[in-house]
Amino acid sequence: MVIGSKRTLVFALLLQFAASLSAHAQSCSVTSASGNYGSVDILAGGAVDTTSTFTVTCSGCALGCTVNACVQFNQGAPNSSSSVRSLGSGANTAIHELYTDSGRTQVWGSWGYGTTAYGSGGVSINLSLPLLGGPAQQTLTVYGRFLANQQSTIPGTYVWSTASPVVAYAAYLLTSPNCSSNPGTTTNAGSSPWTATIAGNCIVSTTPLNFGNASLLTSNIDGVGTISVKCTNTTPYSIGLDNGLHASGSQRRMQAGSSFINYNLFTDAARSGAWTSTTSATTCTSGANTCVLGTGTALIQNVSVYGRVPPQTSPPPGAYADTIVVTVTF
CATH class of the missing domain: 2.60.40.1090 (Fimbrial-type adhesion domain)
Structure with a gap:
């Protein structure tokens, strides 16, 4: 009888914990990640680099948990080609790209959760939420590059528009969700324009x-x-x-x-x-x-x-x- 009572107690605690995790829904938010390449000397033909930082914040686990957040950047607009990100000035376009690393070798894309897919995917992070549902956050850097060899681009003010970054997130106890499959709820920054000015020269x-x-x-x-x-x-x-x-x-x-x-x-x-x-x-x-x-x-x-x-x-x-x-x- 004593052993049975202990088993019943453990089972009850597990049920109570699972119910608590479900009753206190997690929520995440993400700030804007706007960027500005400044004035681009287009005749020089070189690449122009810049960066932007943004923050992912999650909360809502009363007993503490870990949230997996899949951070994505979609293709944005205008869409002159499915394989590039374009800034636009009227009917004219110029190409830029966003990367996860300072060497600008890994394109920051999207799995397509809550937005359109682009590239091979985004960045996966895990946020450990403390007891009583307090928030946890992480600041990330996105590395932008206005690509080289665009000398024929017509002068103007160019803008790339996007609601990214888009975050798909889910809480877990033992095994982290895989960002290659839909992890759950999504949220986005609302607007994160990137701009470049090409002056006549x-x-x-x-x-x-x-x-x-x-x-x-x-x-x-x-x-x-x-x-x-x-x-x-x-x-x-x-x-x-x-x-x-x-x-x-x-x-x-x-x-x-x-x-x-x-x-x-x-x-x-x-x-x-x-x-x-x-x-x-x-x-x-x-x-x-x-x-x-x-x-x-x-x-x-x-x-x-x-x-x-x-x-x-x-x-x-x-x-x-x-x-x-x-x-x-x-």
Whole structure:
């Protein structure tokens, strides 16, 4: 009889514990995990990394228990492809990705619980809840990367929208639920947008204009130089030239010691459009053909500079030179 009573007591305690676990339902919440890549130099072509942190909090076990939480990030929107995460700016997209590790080798995906599936799954954590149902929490870091080699992306403010992180959770006593099978209740952060700003930009380089050697300046001497411009896709730009270091009024001059040679720069091979400065990206402020206008393609665009030394009194022998400032307005 004593042994039987002990068995009955143990059985009753087990029933009471199970009833208590069921009567005090667990609940979990998750904070937003928004991210910002800042201003992306798209022409540089490199990756841009950032991080975001968020917290998973669970409570509700009066006698204490462990909660398994399956933390997921879905594909988000816009969905330009089932295999990538895209940020959007109107009809334009750029690609970024979220990872579980700082080396950015493991994509943080979703098993599809309470959201859409993406990749091979998310991250599983276990939270030990204390007696009397007090909360337990864990802060996690998600590692974002704006992917490299997207130079043709059109400037704009890009946003990736998602309700992630999404957490599927369940309490357990001995064996943790497997996140590869539905663990139970789900909750989400509501909104965790990620943003990137791509500003219009241009890069410029030049090759010298060389008039060669001459002994007498009795006829025109022509030369051609090159300006190489690379601007962001669809960005309008203009190229203006100043009058150089040794100008007399608007007349450009090359100098050697105290002597000068007059020369001129033109926008066309016929040397009819004198090249001047401009302050607008879309028009030549000194008149038609006084600058060069273009639209960026994210590729290098070469522009010729047509130079001419007109007939003039021949100066003393020497190496004559000048420096012109090239201004790209965009």
